[in-house]
Amino acid sequence: MIKTLSLQTSNKKYMQIALVLLNEYLQTMKPNQENTKMVQNTLKPSIKAIGRAFIFILIFCFYGSYAQNTNVFYVKFNQKDSIGSPEQWLGKKAIERRTKYNIPTNKDDFPVNRNYINEILKDTLLHLRYTLKWHNAAVISADKENLDELLELPFVDMVKYVGIGEKDLDVEQPNFSKPRLKLKESDMSTTQLTIEDYGVSYHQNNQIGVVELHQNGFSGKGIEIAIFDAGFRNIDKIPAFLKHQSNGLLTYGYDVAGLDNNVISSDNHGTACASCFGAYDKGKYIGSAPNAGVTLFRTEYGSSEYPLEELNWCKAAELADSMGIDLISSSLGYNMFDDKRLSYTHKDLDGKTSYVSKAARIAVEKGIVVLNSAGNQGDNKWRKIGTPADVASILTIGAVDLKNNLGKFSSQGNNALGVIKPDISSCGVLAWVASPGGGYYQGYGTSYATPIAAGGVACLMQAYPELSPLEINNLVRITATQSDSPDSLMGYGVAQLDVAYKYQQQKKLSIQEPKFLKVDEHQAIISIPKGSKLTYNIFYHKKFLGLFNIKKTVKSGNFDETPDIARINFTNFKIKCSKKYTLKVDLKSPVGKYTLKYNDLSLCND
Known part of the structure; x- marks a missing residue:
């Protein structure tokens, strides 16, 4: 992690x-x-x-x-029965999500056979932590060096040691409680927010187009986000989340690490990450999706690193699915463990090998959008992403500064099968986050880049609820800043969710005419019919002898057989800050000829 x-x-x-x-x-x-x-x-x-x-x-x-710990084992079964109906095991929202995306139920939705568990627990030295229905397995604590005797049972397929855990835990069942507050004023509107209202969070939100989404009425409302982390100290007390408690938007998920419902007493990291998308503290800090529901899951131990934490993540994902979560934001990753024998190599990061990669894949298959941090090891010996950042079907997030420069610590891709990773990037260099003391500070890490991006994706999901997770992923990728030339450092580039929103709007309305989606000092992005041929000129008019206007071209180019989106980059040539330019685009498409003009173009890079 x-x-x-x-x-x-x-x-x-x-x-x-x-x-x-x-x-x-x-x-x-x-x-x-x-x-x-x-x-x-x-x-x-x-x-x-x-x-x-x-x-x-x-x-x-x-x-x-002197505290006593116990060994923990992963016990996988070789059979599974589909007993009863899915409604017995899945919440109403989980069923609705499956119906919306036409996802059939399968054996993954049914619990582990209880008879298997009862048979294993006849040995009084064994204790059940939890079961994993997606893996068809149980996680067992044992005062033994190994559990090889379990392999003699006809229904046991595999037993693996996964680390050490706390002994004699009093296991609580999740209750998913919501803290409640009565406030005189609990408004959380975003459509009329000013730059000053965003406080220190304005620039990191605006960088990925979130501010425009807020202005259009999309602030995550109706989207349920689960965040997995090491703890959420004081999240119920700081100003950033008081209004959530007044509006029923904060839920205590489960402490899978401690096997109880106390998710807010452990660590600061989750509080900081949750604020990136969830905070609403007008005049000081607005998160990227302040009206989304926020559900907290603790999956991490701060003092040790074992595959057990992967399994905790897997259990949290199952619980999140069952309660109807729409998006998972995880600033966690795994590669090296305290017991080196259990560590992964680069070859293992194929999106299929690790415990957690399977859970992340299945979460997406169940209709959940998953975002995970790339990791902070780009400038050390490991360099690469961890897992579940290696999963092809999730969005892996790298870190940049506000000028779109890569954070040198941001872990690099690709995964072991050559899939582009990270997918996109957002602010993780001097990103503003909330502290458990109630103030705000700047920090570094893909840990912060991920929830900033996650909130923006939640806004996009609100705007286009009909899009599946894979469709959302594709929309985010193809509209990022370097989607025409993705790499293993920043992936498809910095997210541009305002562009994604406009592009999807064009598609939804079946508009065939070209349109400027975004023009700034870096680039022009144009939505065009597929198969079009495009030429462009950037020019200004200069007075000759003080009498005549002479057109002076500073850049021109063309695209043959373009995709749905054309990107004209302005960063590779020098211009003067004092001048205003005109961008003219001529386009020949299968449906006709078009000319677009953008006047008063500022291209200052002095």
Whole structure:
């Protein structure tokens, strides 16, 4: 995963005491709301609270060093029965999603055979963590070095060691609760937002065209986003998510790592990531899809790295599917584990080998759009993406700065089968995110680029609910900044969701006439009938002898047999900032001849 700092315990009681005392300290600290560049303390901390918390943390760490862990195994079965009807195992929204996309139910939708579990648990040294219906497997804790004896059972196909976990957990069933608040004012509208209303988040949203989508009434409303991470500390308390609780938009999913419903007490990373798409703090920060539903799943352990975390991700995906989630945003990835024998190689990153890649693939097959971070290892020895970023049918997200320059840390593709990865990129260099203290700060990582992009994709899904996940993926790819020449660094380029929206609108209305979808200082993007021949000229008029206008061409070119979208790049030639230019496009298509003009074109790159 993207490593985060967190405390972890095998005795939750001691952890809770330490956190309560730490909270005493935090209550004496108030974020400086006037300075949103970073969370700053404006009051002196309570020395007494710090001391008490420090002592308990020392006790906690000492106790934790003696805490007992247990081995964890993946037990795969070789048979599965389709018992009952899908309605017994899937929620109403999950059934509706399948109906909308004409997805038939299959054995993946039915649970693991309970008789198999009962037979395995006759050994009192074995304990069930959870089952995985998509893998037809169980995840078992055991006070044993191996479970080879299970291979003698006729219904067991495979047993694999997947790491260590906390012993004697009291397993809770998910309850998917919603925190509620009553506020005097809970409006979350976006159509009339100004630059000032977006606060520090304006530029990272505008970079991928989200602001225009908001202005057109698409802010993620009706789209349910599940976010998988290491924890969501204070997300229920910070200003960014107060209105969500007043409008029923925040749901506590499940802590698959801790096997309970306490998703908000662990780590800061998930809070920061969720704010990228979900926050609504007018005047300070607006996320890329502030009106989407937000469901939180904790799948990670901060202090260890084993394939068990992959399986936690898989379980979260199954739960998300069953409750009707539309989109998964995951800023997690796997390649190297604490037990090196379990690590992956580059050849394994084929989108098919890992546990988590199977779950990501099936999630898409069930009608869920999945976005996952590429990873932050582009400037180290590994360099490559992890998994599930290697899955062809998901959107893998790289990181750029606000000038569309690649973040050097952003992990590189492609996957082992040569599929273009990452798919697209968005802001992950000095991206603004929320802190558990209530303020906002800048950070680095594809962890942040992913939820920023995810929110924009959710807005696109709201605009075109009829599009399947694969159709959404394709629309996002073909309208990104370098879709005509994708690479293994930025994929198809920086997402341009405003262009995607306009392009799909043209297609939906069956409009055959060419149209400028977007023109800025970098490029012109034109929707045109397939098979058209296009020529273009960029020119300005210059006075000759102060009397006559002379046309002076600075760039010209042509495209033969173009696809649906033509892109004219302006970045490879020098011009003067003081001049305004005209772009003229002549097009001969199967349905006719057309001329487009764009005046007052600013191409300043001095």
